[in-house]
Structure formats: C-alpha cells, structure tokens
Amino acid sequence: MSGSGTTAGDDPLQTAVWRLRSRGCWTDAAALLAHRADEPAAALERTGLLVERCLFTAEGWAEAEDALRTAEATAASDEERGAAACERGRLAYAATLLGMRDRADEARSALGRAAALLAPASPGRPLLDFRRGLVAEHLSDSPQAALAAYRRAHAGAEARGDALLLSFTWHHQAGLALREGELAQARHGFSECLRIREELGYLIGTAPALASLAACEPEPEAGRLREEAGRLFRLLGGVPVWLADQLRPQVPAQPGPAEA
Structure with a gap:
C-alpha cells in the first residue's frame, strides 16, 4: 500500500x-x-x-x-x-x-x-x-526529463489502476504546465488530482491539491480554495510543513516542491 x-x-x-x-x-x-x-x-x-x-x-x-x-x-x-x-x-x-x-x-x-x-x-x-x-x-532542474518520467509513471499508474499514484502524476505534470504558462492544462491536472484524492479520502494530500489549483484560478475562487486548503492544513496539525507559504493570500500559490 x-x-x-x-x-x-x-x-x-x-x-x-x-x-x-x-x-x-x-x-x-x-x-x-x-x-x-x-x-x-x-x-x-x-x-x-x-x-x-x-x-x-x-x-x-x-x-x-x-x-x-x-x-x-x-x-x-x-x-x-x-x-x-x-x-x-x-x-x-x-x-x-x-x-x-x-x-x-x-x-x-x-x-x-x-x-x-x-x-x-x-x-x-x-x-x-x-x-x-x-x-x-x-x-537537477531538468523539466523535460521530469515530464518524460512523469508521463511514463502516469501511463503505468493507469495500466495498474493505481489511483493515488495517478493523482501524484497529474499533480506534477500540472505543475510543469503551470511553469510554462499553460493554465488550462494545469487547471485540468490539478482538478483531476483533487478529484482522485477526495474520492480516496486522502486527506493529507488534499490541501496541497487545493492550494495548487488556486494558482490556476482568478479571485475570488483562488482565495476560496486557499481558505479551504488552510482549514485542512490546520485540522491536520500544520502538515505538510512547506504548505504554509502557499496559503498566504499575497503570494500566488505554486505547486509544493515535495512529493505531494
């Protein structure tokens, strides 16, 4: 598991x-x-x-x-x-x-x-x-190599029916799309990640998904997503620890750097 x-x-x-x-x-x-x-x-x-x-x-x-x-x-x-x-x-x-x-x-x-x-x-x-x-x-700061690896992992997760791994691959492919300014692609990936985690009940990974999706949305929706992420973040005792900076309204949300 x-x-x-x-x-x-x-x-x-x-x-x-x-x-x-x-x-x-x-x-x-x-x-x-x-x-x-x-x-x-x-x-x-x-x-x-x-x-x-x-x-x-x-x-x-x-x-x-x-x-x-x-x-x-x-x-x-x-x-x-x-x-x-x-x-x-x-x-x-x-x-x-x-x-x-x-x-x-x-x-x-x-x-x-x-x-x-x-x-x-x-x-x-x-x-x-x-x-x-x-x-x-x-x-290594090699986004092209990272994207190729994420795509292989994504295909493998789909073939094996590994829903949680699929949420991670959606999340990180979306993060790379956001870096390139592809907002629609990023929004889709983060939305799929959030949907899967909510369906699985993976609470610890839901706040990062919400915060990342906020990066693709205009206000007031972005603020609502950050607020919901913040509520979960506090409920779960302030983890993941690196999420706090993403939840500040004055700072545009970005995908977390860790395996989230």
Missing part, C-alpha cells in the same frame, strides 16, 4: 494502515506493521510510511533510516532489493529537498540501482519513474 499508493481491498490491517496514513498518522500506521518487520513486504511498507512522514513533516529521519536498513536487510529478491533502493532514493531526495543534508548524488544512485534491479514489467516501475521525475525536476 505505502509504496504504490493503493489500498488493499478488504484486508483489515491494510485498511487500518491506509486510514491512518491518509490522515497523516504515519507513526501509528507504521506501528501496526512492526510485528511483521522481518517480512520483506511489511518492512518495505513500514519504510514507505516513515519516509512519507519525513516528506510531509521534515521530522523522523533517524526512524525512517532504521526502517530502511531493515527493509534492505530483509530483501531477498531483485524485486525486493529494487523496491528498497527506490525508497532509499526517495529518502535521500527528501533530505536534500527539505534542506536536511545534500544527498542528491545518493538519490540518483539509489534510483539508478532500482532501475537496474526492477524488471521492465515490474509493478514498481511506475513509482520508480515518478520518483526519477521528482529528482529530475527538483534536484
């Missing part, structure tokens, strides 16, 4: 994990998986939750690193090792982006290792493509 952005049907444990994750309770969600941390799938899922916490809160780095080392140690197949490498790239990307420590080279290296380990038809490929797009856009 945590890695691909999908829930797991009627499995009570996965449903509980998803509900906690979607409300920003990553530590509680990870605790539900602690008793299975010696299983590769559960170890990886727990890592994904704790890395996402870092992206949204800029906290919990040591705990995420410990969980990641466990996932790497328990991985027994190329698929599992590739997925763990993908999470290491994500954690290094987050640390670099949020100013904790420059780990850009580590992020690129880990995602490259994941690409070598994951088969072309691997279910982890769309997520890997998305994260390589993030690195290209935000660490």
